[in-house]
Amino acid sequence: MKPIDPRLVQETISEYAGKELYVHLETTNGAYASHNNQGFFSVGTFLRNARIKYVQGKITGEGPYRIGLELEGGWAYAEGLTDWEIDSQNQILFAGHDPDGKLAIAFQLSEKPFRK
Amino acid sequence: MEDHVLVIFPHPDDEAFGVAGTILSHTQSGTPVTYVCLTLGEMGRNMGRPLIANRETLPDIRLKELEEACRLLGIEDLRRFGMRDKTIEFTDEGLLIDRISEVIDDVKPSLIITFYPGYAVHPDHNATAAAVIQAVKKIQPDDRPTVHALAFSEGCEDILGEPDIVHDVSRFSSQKMKVIEAHQSQTAGVFQTMKQRFLDQDETVMERMNTERFWTFPVDKS
Ligand SMILES: [Zn+2]
Numbered sequence: 001m002k003p004i005d006p007r008l009v010q011e012t013i014s015e016y017a018g019k020e021l022y023v024h025l026e027t028t029n030g031a032y033a034s035h036n037n038q039g040f041f042s043v044g045t046f047l048r049n050a051r052i053k054y055v056q057g058k059i060t061g062e063g064p065y066r067i068g069l070e071l072e073g074g075w076a077y078a079e080g081l082t083d084w085e086i087d088s089q090n091q092i093l094f095a096g097h098d099p100d101g102k103l104a105i106a107f108q109l110s111e112k113p114f115r116k
Numbered sequence: 117m118e119d120h121v122l123v124i125f126p127h128p129d130d131e132a133f134g135v136a137g138t139i140l141s142h143t144q145s146g147t148p149v150t151y152v153c154l155t156l157g158e159m160g161r162n163m164g165r166p167l168i169a170n171r172e173t174l175p176d177i178r179l180k181e182l183e184e185a186c187r188l189l190g191i192e193d194l195r196r197f198g199m200r201d202k203t204i205e206f207t208d209e210g211l212l213i214d215r216i217s218e219v220i221d222d223v224k225p226s227l228i229i230t231f232y233p234g235y236a237v238h239p240d241h242n243a244t245a246a247a248v249i250q251a252v253k254k255i256q257p258d259d260r261p262t263v264h265a266l267a268f269s270e271g272c273e274d275i276l277g278e279p280d281i282v283h284d285v286s287r288f289s290s291q292k293m294k295v296i297e298a299h300q301s302q303t304a305g306v307f308q309t310m311k312q313r314f315l316d317q318d319e320t321v322m323e324r325m326n327t328e329r330f331w332t333f334p335v336d337k338s
Contacts, residue, residue, distance in 0.1 A: 102161040
């Protein structure tokens with residue numbers, strides 16, 4: 001992955017508007033967060049291969065960045081994004097890595113389903 | 117000496133820190149070891165240092181690491197269940213128990229090594245271990261393999277007591293270090309520090325590398 005270039009990302013977001021896509025959305029502080037720090041309130045969420053179609057979307061912020069997608073009947077957004085790539089399968093991968101390089105959030109879009 | 121050892125864990129690298137020396141002691145004395153690994157740790161947060169993986173490439177990278185770890189451990193029978201990391205506790209438990217029973221029937225282990233259900237921190241660890249125990253319970257008491265369970269939750273010794281199985285694996289420590297290093301994407305951040313502390317004979321790291329501790333799980337009484 002490479003550091004997010006907001007201009008290129010915005011072009012990509014605009015290009016994929018109106019398409020039927022699959023989404024992967026995940027946040028995590030790790031399964032060991034509460035083990036390593038007893039008082040830590042651990043939360044996370046994971047959704048993979050839900051269908052999504054957005055009308056328009058934006059990338060904002062100074063880095064880490066935020067991306068919000070306006071759906072026909074709702075919204076999707078992610079914050080804390082630092083890196084991205086379009087991989088060889090044409091999957092658009094956004095990720096937020098913390099200062100230790102650990103993944104904290106992943107937000108991904110693809111025209112084909114992600115493998116289970 | 118055991119006839120056949122069956123190791124069952126949900127994640128590649130679960131076998132590295134607490135069990136590698138024990139596995140080596142078996143394989144090096146000629147006892148076959150089968151390793152059932154339920155997932156490829158697809159949801160890992162560590163992506164290597166520098167970043168070498170993303171969410172989609174991580175499983176392929178971790179598969180290679182797992183295969184290399186098995187080679188270093190002398191494990192010739194690796195069986196992957198193709199499940200997804202962090203979903204074990206939500207899976208159909210009956211189906212998982214049946215799949216584990218099939219492997220047990222096939223390899224007829226004299227010893228099973230897994231986590232201690234309820235005392236292994238990660239929900240996948242606890243769910244895997246619980247399914248293993250259920251599969252073992254289905255076997256006639258006289259035919260049941262011994263189960264050595266790994267516990268490390270905070271305060272587990274207050275409840276379980278001291279581990280009854282303590283293996284000195286110091287003679288395998290350099291090979292164990294290589295197994296840990298093989299899981300590069302996950303261990304790169306801590307490996308160099310750990311290796312240096314080991315060479316400096318830091319007590320905590322020495323203890324962790326040289327001693328592996330298990331509780332014999334009381335299948336008959338549970
Ligand atoms: Zn694990």
